[in-house]
Amino acid sequence: MIIKCAIVDDEPLAVNLLASYVEKIPFLELCGKYNNATDALHGIGEQPVDLLFLDIQMPELNGLELSKMVSENTRIVFTTAFDQYAVDGFRANALDYLLKPISYADFMEACNKALQWFQLVQQSEQQPAAASSAEEPRSIFVKSEYKLLQINLDDIRYIEGLKDYVKIYTEQSPHPILSLMNMKAIEQMLPASRFIRVHRSFIVQKSKIREIERNRIVFGDVYIPIGDSYKQAFQDFINNK
Secondary structure (H helix, E strand, O other): OOEEEEEEOOOHHHHHHHHHHHHOOOOEEEEEEEOOHHHHHHHHHHOOOOEEEEEOOOOOOOHHHHHOOOOOOOEEEEEEOOHHHHHHHHHOOOOEEEEOOOOHHHHHHHHHHHHHHHHHHHHHHHOOOOOOHHHOOOEEEEEEOOEEEEEEHHHEEEEEEEOOEEEEEEOOOOOOEEEOOOHHHHHHHOOOOOEEEEEOOEEEEHHHOOOEOOOEEEEOOEEEEOOHHHHHHHHHHHHOO
16 A cells, blocks of 8 residues: 655755655655645645645644645644644544654654554445445444554443544443544444444443433443433334344
8 A cells, every 4th residue: 555645844854854754664655745834735735645744833824724624535644843732633633643853763653553544444445335244343443542443342332422522431441432533423333233322422232231220221330311312213122122
């Protein structure tokens, strides 16, 4: 797999350093070098790239602003000298966040994450659109803290939606896995034969349901409400057990 990339940084030395790193990595193809976001936006519009190494602090149009203007198919690796932008980088759905001065080892690690991401996307696109229940996935990959985590479906108890994030509660960890995606997106990743939406903020695994009390599903000391618009579908599930 070849990943087309571009570099955007208002410091020429930083651009040249990253360009020298790109030359050492066989699966990267450098398609553009830009010293400001405006030129980058124009160049990427004419020659789209898969991956963008993007400085955050730049005059006029900064990297965070530019990241919202590029194609959703272009993934971002932010580069900056200031670590206070890490949270903003995560909110922008970046693949990684590199703090200057950037070493080749850190750069290579970010590139490997990007390669893994694009390989997973390619694999998902090659899978048949319709699959029988016997071919249902046994796990899903979710992005959490700049990493892609593989989660076995058998381990998931329930999922809670929180604005632009979801919390995935598993049987293997006392703490939930936090991922930047909405409930609709993760619902589409889960097989309907195994998971059911019971509330606008909750999805539960059917086989994990052991106790129901007053229109609430009980998981230990956690009570998950069953929303009014989901009650009929949930009752149908219960009746067909």
